[in-house]
Amino acid sequence: xxxxxxFDDIIEKAEEVKSKSRRPVAVFDxxxxxxxxxxxxxxxxLDALDGKEDQFPGIKTLIENIPHTSYEYLxxxxxxxxxxxxxxxxxxxxxxxxxxxxxxxxxxxxxxxPGAVEFVNxxxxxxxFIVYLTGRDWPRMGKGTEESLIKSGFPMDKxxxxxxxxxxxxxxNWAHKNRSINEINVLGDVVAAFDNEPGExxxxxxxxxxxxxxxxxxxxSPGAPPLRESLRxxxxxxxxxxx
Ligand SMILES: [Mg+2]
Numbered sequence: 001x002x003x004x005x006x007f008d009d010i011i012e013k014a015e016e017v018k019s020k021s022r023r024p025v026a027v028f029d030x031x032x033x034x035x036x037x038x039x040x041x042x043x044x045x046l047d048a049l050d051g052k053e054d055q056f057p058g059i060k061t062l063i064e065n066i067p068h069t070s071y072e073y074l075x076x077x078x079x080x081x082x083x084x085x086x087x088x089x090x091x092x093x094x095x096x097x098x099x100x101x102x103x104x105x106x107x108x109x110x111x112x113x114p115g116a117v118e119f120v121n122x123x124x125x126x127x128x129f130i131v132y133l134t135g136r137d138w139p140r141m142g143k144g145t146e147e148s149l150i151k152s153g154f155p156m157d158k159x160x161x162x163x164x165x166x167x168x169x170x171x172x173n174w175a176h177k178n179r180s181i182n183e184i185n186v187l188g189d190v191v192a193a194f195d196n197e198p199g200e201x202x203x204x205x206x207x208x209x210x211x212x213x214x215x216x217x218x219x220x221s222p223g224a225p226p227l228r229e230s231l232r233x234x235x236x237x238x239x240x241x242x243x
Contacts, residue, residue, distance in 0.1 A: 003238060006214070010212050014128050017188070024128045024189055025187050025191065027131045029134060029216075030134040030145070035111065039110065044096065046060060046063055047096070049093075056089050102141060103144070108144070108148065131162050131164060131187065132161070134166075191210075191212065194213075197220050198224035201214075201228070202225060205231055213231055217233060217235050218235070
């Protein structure tokens with residue numbers, strides 16, 4: 001059962017927008033907001049250890065036994081948490097992770113947060129235009145991201161949804177999201193926006209003050225700024241409000 005209270009609040013705003021002959025828009029981040037991506041991290045680490053039993057004995061088994069739900073945001077913090085250390089191990093894993101985490105090949109290991117597919121589809125069925133606003137980049141992750149959204153059952157019809165990705169891998173996430181605000185404003189009036197990064201949720205709250213802006217509590221980067229007071233809080237799309 002989706003979070004009906006949150007859903008109803010968004011629909012109410014959407015009806016207001018529609019009554020002014022404007023198009024309502026809802027904005028969703030992907031990693032950590034619509035998708036759980038720690039299984040992707042885990043698979044990358046396991047593949048990094050393929051054929052490395054001589055160099056890092058026993059490490060692959062250790063990693064296999066850590067549930068992806070216990071992963072920290074940074075790979076090094078996950079290793080520390082489980083006391084996994086060996087000369088050269090951290091460097092090897094990080095190099096492999098950096099090459100493959102942001103790649104089409106591994107996106108299939110993600111899965112949607114509970115309730116996410118139903119929640120987004122119901123918004124779409126109610127005439128809300130869906131924007132997927134992600135820090136993933138088009139050249140390395142475009143194809144895999146489109147496939148994953150379609151396979152998971154998220155709305156992907158070009159007439160009522162849009163995927164906005166970084167044009168280049170090197171682009172800064174925050175700058176990209178800030179720049180995309182103008183592009184989104186052209187599409188219609190934002191009635192809801194969701195992100196799992198406090199800094200990015202704040203950007204959404206500042207730019208869309210009349211929207212329902214939601215912080216999805218999941219793993220996020222360390223050293224995150226304090227959250228705007230106006231944000232709503234969920235852990236997944238089925239939950240009631242956390243506060
Ligand atoms: Mg995210």
